Amino acid sequence: MTAQQIRQAFLDFFASKQHTIVPSAPIVVKNDPTLMFTNAGMNQFKDIFLGEAEPKAPRVADTQRCLRVSGKHNDLEEVGVDTYHHTMFEMLGNWSFGDYFKKEAIDWSWELLTSVYKLDKDRLYVTYFEGDEKEGLGKDQEAYDFWKQYVAEDHILPGNKKDNFWEMGETGPCGPCSEIHFDGRTDEERARVSGATLVNADDPNVIEIWNNVFMQFNRLKDGSLQPLPNKHVDTGMGYERLVRVLQGKTSNYDTDVFMPLIQFIAEKSGKIYKAEATPRADGWNEAVAMRVMADHIRAISFAIADGQLPSNNKAGYVIRRILRRAVRYSYQYLGFKEPFLNQLVPLLAEQFKGVFDELYSQKDFVQKVVLEEEVAFLRTLQNGITQFEQVVNAANNNVIAGQFAFELSDTFGFPLDLTELMARERGFTVDTEGFNQALQQQKNRSRAATAIDTGDWVLLKDNDSVEFTGYDEIETIAHVIKYRKVKAKGKEQYQLVLDKTPFYAESGGQVGDTGDLIFPDGEIVKVTDTKKENGLIVHFTDVLPQSVDDALTAYVDRDRRLNIESNHSATHLLHAAMKQVLGTHVNQKGSLVNADYLRFDFSHFSKVTDDEIAQIELIVNEKIRENIGLKEERSVAYAEAITSGVTALFGEKYGEYVRVITFDDDFSKELCGGTHVKATGQIAFFKITAESAVAAGVRRIEAITGVGVEKYIHEQTTLVQQLKDLLKNPKDIAKSIESLLEENTRLKKEIEKSVLEKASGLKTELAAKAESINGINFIVQKVALPNAEAIKALAYQLKDIVADLYLVLVADIDGKPNITVMIAENLVKDKGLNAGNIVRELAKEVQGGGGGQPFFATAGGKDVNGLDRVLEKARGFIG
Ligand code: ATP
Ligand code: MG
Numbered sequence: 001m002t003a004q005q006i007r008q009a010f011l012d013f014f015a016s017k018q019h020t021i022v023p024s025a026p027i028v029v030k031n032d033p034t035l036m037f038t039n040a041g042m043n044q045f046k047d048i049f050l051g052e053a054e055p056k057a058p059r060v061a062d063t064q065r066c067l068r069v070s071g072k073h074n075d076l077e078e079v080g081v082d083t084y085h086h087t088m089f090e091m092l093g094n095w096s097f098g099d100y101f102k103k104e105a106i107d108w109s110w111e112l113l114t115s116v117y118k119l120d121k122d123r124l125y126v127t128y129f130e131g132d133e134k135e136g137l138g139k140d141q142e143a144y145d146f147w148k149q150y151v152a153e154d155h156i157l158p159g160n161k162k163d164n165f166w167e168m169g170e171t172g173p174c175g176p177c178s179e180i181h182f183d184g185r186t187d188e189e190r191a192r193v194s195g196a197t198l199v200n201a202d203d204p205n206v207i208e209i210w211n212n213v214f215m216q217f218n219r220l221k222d223g224s225l226q227p228l229p230n231k232h233v234d235t236g237m238g239y240e241r242l243v244r245v246l247q248g249k250t251s252n253y254d255t256d257v258f259m260p261l262i263q264f265i266a267e268k269s270g271k272i273y274k275a276e277a278t279p280r281a282d283g284w285n286e287a288v289a290m291r292v293m294a295d296h297i298r299a300i301s302f303a304i305a306d307g308q309l310p311s312n313n314k315a316g317y318v319i320r321r322i323l324r325r326a327v328r329y330s331y332q333y334l335g336f337k338e339p340f341l342n343q344l345v346p347l348l349a350e351q352f353k354g355v356f357d358e359l360y361s362q363k364d365f366v367q368k369v370v371l372e373e374e375v376a377f378l379r380t381l382q383n384g385i386t387q388f389e390q391v392v393n394a395a396n397n398n399v400i401a402g403q404f405a406f407e408l409s410d411t412f413g414f415p416l417d418l419t420e421l422m423a424r425e426r427g428f429t430v431d432t433e434g435f436n437q438a439l440q441q442q443k444n445r446s447r448a449a450t451a452i453d454t455g456d457w458v459l460l461k462d463n464d465s466v467e468f469t470g471y472d473e474i475e476t477i478a479h480v481i482k483y484r485k486v487k488a489k490g491k492e493q494y495q496l497v498l499d500k501t502p503f504y505a506e507s508g509g510q511v512g513d514t515g516d517l518i519f520p521d522g523e524i525v526k527v528t529d530t531k532k533e534n535g536l537i538v539h540f541t542d543v544l545p546q547s548v549d550d551a552l553t554a555y556v557d558r559d560r561r562l563n564i565e566s567n568h569s570a571t572h573l574l575h576a577a578m579k580q581v582l583g584t585h586v587n588q589k590g591s592l593v594n595a596d597y598l599r600f601d602f603s604h605f606s607k608v609t610d611d612e613i614a615q616i617e618l619i620v621n622e623k624i625r626e627n628i629g630l631k632e633e634r635s636v637a638y639a640e641a642i643t644s645g646v647t648a649l650f651g652e653k654y655g656e657y658v659r660v661i662t663f664d665d666d667f668s669k670e671l672c673g674g675t676h677v678k679a680t681g682q683i684a685f686f687k688i689t690a691e692s693a694v695a696a697g698v699r700r701i702e703a704i705t706g707v708g709v710e711k712y713i714h715e716q717t718t719l720v721q722q723l724k725d726l727l728k729n730p731k732d733i734a735k736s737i738e739s740l741l742e743e744n745t746r747l748k749k750e751i752e753k754s755v756l757e758k759a760s761g762l763k764t765e766l767a768a769k770a771e772s773i774n775g776i777n778f779i780v781q782k783v784a785l786p787n788a789e790a791i792k793a794l795a796y797q798l799k800d801i802v803a804d805l806y807l808v809l810v811a812d813i814d815g816k817p818n819i820t821v822m823i824a825e826n827l828v829k830d831k832g833l834n835a836g837n838i839v840r841e842l843a844k845e846v847q848g849g850g851g852g853q854p855f856f857a858t859a860g861g862k863d864v865n866g867l868d869r870v871l872e873k874a875r876g877f878i879g
Contacts, residue, residue, distance in 0.1 A: 041093030100232030307651030372696030384412030402434015
């Protein structure tokens with residue numbers, strides 16, 4: 001079977017067992033503070049497991065793109081070194097939401113593996129949870145018994161908490177699990193050593209392929225387990241591992257999932273891929289590097305396609321580091337000194353066409369982003385190598401300090417092993433202990449900076465779901481159904497969830513609402529922000545309401561909300577206008593909509609010209625004046641919406657039914673969950689205030705509307721009035737400023753001229769004062785000239801008329817000391833005098849320094865009062 005057929009067979013099998021097939025969620029997670037990237041198929045169903053949302057169907061199945069590079073599940077260091085852990089991989093999964101449980105899950109996984117995929121039963125091992133005394137949990141007898149129907153007893157193995165109790169994170173849904181492992185060794189090896197001893201023992205040929213989790217607990221903050229309201233099944237099978245096993249390979253990379261990429265890399269690098277190479281054997285480093293590239297480009301490309309650009313912080317930084325790891329390997333071992341990684345993007349996009357189309361439709365954009373990152377990092381790498389060389393050359397022992405090795409890794413992306421390798425080549429070692437210390441210190445710092453202490457929810461009412469009323473009203477009577485205390489950066493806050501709320505929770509770029517919760521006893525609690533957490537709408541307050549059990553009225557801050565709505569609707573008009581003016585390639589890459597302005601990031605490869613900006617503004621303002629009524633459809637079937645031509649965004653997770661916002665059927669139709677004006681006239685006016693670049697291939701427009709424009713116009717007219725007043729009300733301000741500038745230039749020139757005249761007058765005066773001692777003519781004087789150029793000119797003129805000159809001039813230039821020394825060339829030669837040395841010595845008196853040539857030097861300083869001492873010292877030299 002081809003990889004494609006294997007995926008399809010999985011989905012078909014579970015469809016035949018009445019599962020609804022759903023799309024993969026984006027790989028980049030929004031609305032969950034505990035998770036940056038999707039790390040398991042179950043993530044998108046988390047709120048169902050927690051009882052916070054109703055499932056759309058009781059049984060579903062899908063293939064989910066996952067990324068395990070941060071947090072609780074981080075496989076990054078294994079990737080490429082072993083043959084079965086990836087950064088991005090597909091997890092095939094089937095779920096039961098309170099429907100079937102252990103029996104069906106076990107029956108069907110066995111049926112699929114042995115009857116559909118026809119895997120050799122003798123090579124399969126299964127595990128069950130052996131229990132854990134500390135947790136107060138017994139062994140999973142049920143799972144054991146169900147397996148025993150199909151599997152020989154010596155192929156059913158007990159497993160401990162680490163392997164057989166699945167948890168998504170520090171807190172959250174969890175439960176015992178049952179894994180299925182495949183023994184892919186040769187028959188001779190199997191005869192020699194029983195596969196049972198190699199399960200969960202890191203043998204690269206006896207690997208876990210599928211995990212069936214029986215979700216029945218919620219892990220609380222204090223570590224205790226609480227039974228979930230309903231029991232669920234959550235399974236995950238590694239697609240790339242399954243393909244490997246079915247195609248009879250010993251490495252995931254030898255399958256048709258990875259081979260096209262590996263072959264392309266091998267061909268372009270002119271090196272051979274030695275799949276079987278072992279550590280320290282010939283070709284090992286090259287093989288690891290090829291696997292790393294083939295793997296990492298998948299993670300990078302899908303993260304970018306799903307909206308996470310590489311950047312300097314958080315999720316963006318994780319992506320940047322993965323990219324750098326790939327570039328570093330290819331630079332070091334495959335000889336790619338020029339950007340190359342990006343060339344894999346089109347290949348990958350083609351491969352995933354029809355599976356995850358978000359990559360294919362954005363392949364040029366993704367490739368461009370990768371290319372720019374590569375260019376920047378290759379430059380950094382080169383800088384790091386230069387720094388390394390300097391340190392090595394200046395070293396007085398043969399050890400590279402741990403702190404420096406850490407800086408190389410932190411700033412230049414050099415992992416420790418690369419620094420060690422470079423050190424070894426030069427006969428140096430690296431202080432790894434010092435490196436680890438520095439690393440640990442940084443970890444502690446960042447942990448302290450981001451530490452959030454989240455308490456458990458205190459439940460007041462049992463409610464399955466919460467209702468958002470904010471599309472229709474901004475004031476709703478409601479109850480608090482649960483709350484918790486959160487501590488971050490030393491600040492204590494409360495988070496409240498209401499059964500009904502008009503407060504819009506930050507999402508889709510629109511900021512969260514603020515407002516008041518008003519209780520019957522008159523207590524008013526301010527809501528400072530509203531955010532989403534999975535399906536919940538969480539209200540942030542600084543205090544816990546005293547009468548938290550009572551009915552309350554939730555009021556959204558009205559004026560703020562109206563301004564936000566004006567900016568949000570304008571964003572839609574802007575998006576549509578841009579597609580008309582710039583082209584249909586324009587795709588939203590991020591947006592911010594708050595009460596003050598709107599910010600819109602979009603894919604476009606060149607600067608938006610002034611002319612284009614004017615056209616865009618014109619169209620948007622026309623649409624505003626047309627006062628187009630809002631058409632809001634809350635529940636349109638997704639497929640129907642897409643065929644009708646609505647604009648959907650990449651990286652958003654859309655359900656089966658979507659909300660469509662239309663302003664004029666022929667102009668703007670978007671999938672959107674935000675709040676909007678009732679008619680475009682409410683926006684009043686639209687003005688673009690800035691256009692800039694944010695990343696490779698991504699431009700940004702900032703704009704204001706309504707009240708914002710009013711403020712802007714007020715500021716501008718006030719400014720113009722101020723200018724008029726200053727200029728004494730001229731008819732034409734611009735002309736008036738122009739002639740002022742001209743006059744200014746003319747005056748400056750005149751001043752320069754008169755200064756030079758003054759200097760030349762001084763020349764004769766000073767020449768007359770020269771004192772002749774031992775064949776040297778000394779002039780040591782303070783002069784009143786306004787700039788250093790004039791003094792320099794004077795010095796040169798004196799040199800021409802006074803022979804054997806030894807000149808020291810000091811001046812106070814706008815409160816700063818200036819010292820100028822000029823020595824006749826013959827004195828420099830014959831007597832070894834040096835103006836530079838003299839000026840430096842003199843400058844000490846004004847707390848300054850300077851230098852120059854042996855015949856001419858100048859100095860400045862801090863203490864203008866020291867000039868008299870300079871004169872004295874200089875006269876002292878005469879003797
Ligand atoms: P392992 O012990 O091999 O790392 P795991 O216990 O972390 O696996 P689960 O969290 O149970 O795996 O995930 C379910 C399935 O997803 C696994 O059985 C495996 O087939 C697959 N899988 C997990 N991590 C990876 C990865 N990094 N790359 C590819 N497949 C993976
Ligand atoms: Mg793992």
